[in-house]
Amino acid sequence: MERVAVIMAGGGGVRLWPLSNLQTPKHMLPLFSTKSLLKETVDRITPFVGNDKVFAVTTRDMTIEVVKEGGMPLERVIVEPCRRNTAPAVALSTLYVMNHWGEETIMLVLPADHYIEPPEALWSCLEKASRLAQEGWLVTLGVPPTRPETGYGYMETGEMLAPSTLRVKRFTEKPSLEKAQKLLEKGNYYWNSGIFIWKAQTLWEELVKHLPEVALPLDRLRNTAWKEVSTHLETLYPKFPNISIDYAVMEKAQKVAMVPATFQWCDVGSWTSLWEILGKDPQGNVFRGPIQMLETQNSLIWSEGIPVKVLGLDNLVVVATPHGVLVCPLERGQDIKKLLEN
C-alpha cells in the first residue's frame, strides 16, 4: 500500500490574534516547543509514511515560510497560486498525488496546526483508517467529545463497520451551546478532527460528482507534467470557489467512515483552548515571555518581547506583541473573532 501525507498549510487563522494574523498563520507559531506547529506536524507524520512522502500544500505567498518553518524541501510543497478554501487545496493535492504516485495511492490529509499527542496513537488510528480507505471509504478521525464545545464541527455516527470503525451518518456544523449539550448527551457524536484518509481515486470521483467546477478543469491535467499543470493553474485556480472540503464533499458523500481518535487532540483554535493544553503554574497561570505577575490566577499572560506587568488578575487573557495587544476574559477566547471582523 502506497501512502502519502499532505499537510494543509494554507490557513491564515486570526483566532490567536495578535500572535497569529494573515501574514503569520497559526501553524507558523512555536506554541508548544521551539518548533512551529507545522514542523511538529511534519515530524509527527514522517516516521509513519517516510520522509519522501510528506507534502505540504500552501499558497504561493506562504511557500518560503513553509520551507523555513516547516523544514519542507521546496520540491515537496504543492503551491496554490492564491488563497482559496480547503476543497480546491484538497483537489489540487489529489491531482498531484495521482500524477506522481498513481490513483491507488492512499492520501492522509492533515491540518498543519493541531495539537496531537502521542504520535503513536495517531499512527494506530491512521493504520486502521488506511485499510478502510483501500476499500473505497472516505475516512475521518473523530474525537470523542469531552465538553459541549461550540467551536468544533460534529459528526453523527451510525453502525460499526469494523473494530473501532463507525459509519458517519451526518456532519453537523458548529452548534449552539444548547445544541452542543444535546449532542454530547447522545453519545454517538464525535468532533470532526479535519484529518482525512482516502484513496486518491475515491476522493476524485466524489469531487467530479459534487464539485465539478473544480474537478473537471483539473481532470484534463491528469498525466500532465507538473510544470505544465502549474502554468494552467495560474488561470484556473483564481476562478475556483471558496469552499471547504467538508461542505463540498464530506457532507454529501455516501461512503464515509470514522475511526475514533485515541490521542489527545485540540485544534488550538483560541487562546482559551491553548490555556487548556499548556502547562500551568500552581495558580493556574500559563505565561510566556518577559512577564511580571502578582496576585494573578487562572490566566494566560503571553508576551512577544514587550515587558508585561500584571496585578490582581483572575481568569484573563493578556497577549502583547509589538503589533497588537489583546485583553479579554479567558472563557471568551472564541469571541475575539467579533473584534477582528471590524
Added chain:
Amino acid sequence: MERVAVIMAGGGGVRLWPLSNLQTPKHMLPLFSTKSLLKETVDRITPFVGNDKVFAVTTRDMTIEVVKEGGMPLERVIVEPCRRNTAPAVALSTLYVMNHWGEETIMLVLPADHYIEPPEALWSCLEKASRLAQEGWLVTLGVPPTRPETGYGYMETGEMLAPSTLRVKRFTEKPSLEKAQKLLEKGNYYWNSGIFIWKAQTLWEELVKHLPEVALPLDRLRNTAWKEVSTHLETLYPKFPNISIDYAVMEKAQKVAMVPATFQWCDVGSWTSLWEILGKDPQGNVFRGPIQMLETQNSLIWSEGIPVKVLGLDNLVVVATPHGVLVCPLERGQDIKKLLEN
C-alpha cells in the same frame, strides 16, 4: 511684594508606568490636553506672578526636556547636578531666589505634575497665603478630603489664624485605609497638596535649623554669582541627603499655616486617579489611542501606538506602549508600585 514661582520638575514618577518612567516623568506627559502637565503648570501660574518670575528646578539630565516640554527658557531653569529629593531642590531654589531677588521675596513652590482647576481659585488661595507668608509663616495649601485616600499625606489643623487660614498642628504620612477613614471623620484633616508659600528668608532660617548639612554649605554661597555657585554645586550637591521638604522642615517647623484649597485638585498619582478625572464614555470607559473595545465598562484603556483590542472587560486598567504593557483592576492603580520595585 515681590513674588516668584518655582516649579518642582525633578520627579521621576513611575506610578503611571509604562507611560511614565525614570526617563519620562509624569510631568512630561500630555494627560489632559496636548500640553504636558509641566507646561500646564507653567501656563497656570504665569498670569499670577508674571512671565519672568516663573522658574523650574530640575536635574541636569532633565533640563532640555524641561525647556522643550515646559516651554521654559534655559535661563529660568535652576539645575541640580544630580537627583536628590525635594529638600535639597527647595534649598537650592531658595538660595537662587535670595541671590537674584532678595531674601524678602515670597516664593511659591509648586509641583509640576498636579491637576488643578480652575486657575483663578488657585490664585485666590495663593493671594491669601502670600499675606501670611509675609508675616513669617510657612504656608501650605490643604485640600479638603472627599474620601479615605491612602495615597496622600494629611495635615491636622488647629485654630483659625485669619479668614480661610488655619494653623497646621501636625503632618501625617500616607495612612492605612482604617486610619484614613478616621482622619476623614474628624473633619480637621486636609490633604497635603505639596504647594508651599513662604518668604525666602523664613524658609532659609528653618533650613539652617533643621537641615544644616544642606543649608550651611549653601549659606556660604549667598551673594555669590550663580555661575560660581554652579561650580561649587558640582561637589556639594551629590553629598546632600535624599530627604523631602515635608520631612526635613515642614513637620518640624513651629509656624506652619494652611489655606484650604477652593480648586479641584488631584496629584494624578495613579491610573485610578487619572480615570477619575478624565472624561468617560457612557459605559464609564476612559480610552486613548488605537483602541477597539467591545462589551467593556468602567475601564481605562490607553495605548501609545500599539493597536489594542479588548473584549468583555469590567473595572480594568490596560495600558500599552512599545516599552511595556500594564493590566490590573482599576481600584489597584496604587499597587503597581509593588510591581516596579522588583
